[in-house]
Amino acid sequence: MAQCTAPVYGHIRGGGADCPVHGGRYGGYGGYRDPYYDRPAYTPPPTPVVPVVPPTPKRYPSFSRSSGGSSASGGGGRRTSTASRTRRSAVSYSVREYQTLNTVREQVVRISEDATGQRDLFLCHAWDDRKGAALELHDLLTELEVSVWFSEMDVPLGTSLIRKIDKGLAASRAGIVLVTPALFASLNSDGIASQELSALLATDRVIPIVHGTTFEELRKVSPLLAARSGLTTSDYASLDEVAAKIADTVVVDGE
Numbered sequence: 001m002a003q004c005t006a007p008v009y010g011h012i013r014g015g016g017a018d019c020p021v022h023g024g025r026y027g028g029y030g031g032y033r034d035p036y037y038d039r040p041a042y043t044p045p046p047t048p049v050v051p052v053v054p055p056t057p058k059r060y061p062s063f064s065r066s067s068g069g070s071s072a073s074g075g076g077g078r079r080t081s082t083a084s085r086t087r088r089s090a091v092s093y094s095v096r097e098y099q100t101l102n103t104v105r106e107q108v109v110r111i112s113e114d115a116t117g118q119r120d121l122f123l124c125h126a127w128d129d130r131k132g133a134a135l136e137l138h139d140l141l142t143e144l145e146v147s148v149w150f151s152e153m154d155v156p157l158g159t160s161l162i163r164k165i166d167k168g169l170a171a172s173r174a175g176i177v178l179v180t181p182a183l184f185a186s187l188n189s190d191g192i193a194s195q196e197l198s199a200l201l202a203t204d205r206v207i208p209i210v211h212g213t214t215f216e217e218l219r220k221v222s223p224l225l226a227a228r229s230g231l232t233t234s235d236y237a238s239l240d241e242v243a244a245k246i247a248d249t250v251v252v253d254g255e
Contacts, residue, residue, distance in 0.1 A: 057094060057095075058094075058095055059092045059093060059094055059095075060092060060093040060094075060095070060097075060098040061092055061093075062088055062089050062090070062091040062092060062093075062248045063105050063248050063249060064085060064088050064089045064091075064248055064253065065089050081145060084144055084145040084247075085253060087144060087244060087247075088144065088244060088247055088248040088251065089248075090244075091244050091245055091248045093245070097231070097245065099229065100207070100229035100230065100231065101207070101245065101249045103204060104174050104204070104205050104206075104207055104249055104250070105249050105250075107173070107174070107203075107204055107205045108120075108173045108174050108205065108249070108250050108252060109252060111173045112173065112252045117171075118171050118172060118173050119147045119148065119149045119168070119171055119172040119173070120146045120147045120148065120172070120173060120174070120250040120251055121141065121146055121147070121148045121149065121172060121173070121174055121175065121176060121246070121250050122148075122149045122168055122169055122172035122174070122175040122176075122196075122200070123137065123138055123141075123148050123149065123150045123151075123175075123176055123178065124175055124176065124177040124178065124193060124196040124197060124200060125151075125177075125178040125180075125183065125193065126178070126180060126182035126183040126185070126186040126191075126193050127182075127186060127191065127192065127193070128182040128185075128186075129178060129180055129182050129183070130151065130152050131152075133178060133180060133211055133212070133239075134150070134152075134178050135152065136239060137176075137178060137209070137239060137242075137243060138150045138152075138153075140239060140240055140243035141243050141246065141247055143243075144243060144244065144247035144251070145247075145251065146246070146247045146250060146251055149168035149169075149171070149172050151164070151165065151168075154168060161192065162192075162195070165192065165195070165196055166199075169196065169199045169200070173205065173250065174205040174206070174207070174249075174250050175196075175200040175203070175205060175206045175207070176206070176207045176208070176209050176246060177196075177197060177200060177206060177207070177208045177209065177225060177230075178209050178211060179208050179209060179210045179211060179213060179218050179225070179230075180211050180212050180213060181212060181213055184213070184217070184218075184221045187221050187222060188221065197222065197225060201224050201225065201228075206225075206228055207228070207229075207230050207231065207246065207249075208225050208226070208228055208230030208231075209230060209231055209233065209242060209246075210230060210231070210232040210233065210234075211232075211233045211239075212233075214232070215230075215232065231245065231246075
């Protein structure tokens with residue numbers, strides 16, 4: 001009579017296939033199936049993939065729509081058109097742009113509450129840009145109903161340029177400096193733009209607009225102006241977008 005080999009050899013060898021008693025009884029390897037090893041392998045559930053959504057960059061609404069300093073006290077002065085206000089109210093600012101322009105905006109609003117009849121903006125530029133980028137920027141700003149002091153329009157023939165510039169600076173709430181390669185040449189030669197810049201740097205109301213160059217290049221010529229926060233036109237789709245942000249900064253509706 002055949003005897004089970006388990007007491008001597010166990011059923012490990014061949015999975016029990018060599019056992020004359022149990023071999024072939026249960027099927028599987030030689031008829032024996034170990035219930036432990038015969039279970040299906042555990043497969044962990046797949047880790048769910050959570051899409052990474054980058055945070056939406058924080059933006060500030062236009063100064064026309066934001067609370068605080070959106071209009072000056074008093075009345076009877078200039079009233080801007082609805083179309084112009086609508087274009088400016090569509091502007092929004094990144095955190096960097098807001099930090100750059102808000103300081104100037106606060107100064108403009110404060111001055112508008114204390115004085116009337118002033119220009120919104122003084123445009124400082126190189127002489128060689130008067131028929132090019134400076135004129136284009138001037139026209140874009142005036143379309144947005146910004147009152148701009150611009151030497152091409154405000155200095156009649158036969159009058160003292162220096163004296164007119166001095167009056168224009170005194171009667172403007174803020175100033176922008178159109179920084180171009182031509183301006184570098186003017187500053188290096190101590191031209192008229194150099195005198196305008198010196199007066200603007202004495203205030204907290206100057207915004208450099210870098211056009212056709214970089215702040216790194218500006219720093220080599222005028223470290224003081226480069227230290228002021230400003231805008232670089234290459235960061236925007238067009239000069240029109242830059243003009244809209246400047247207009248929203250310096251125009252005080254309802255003054």
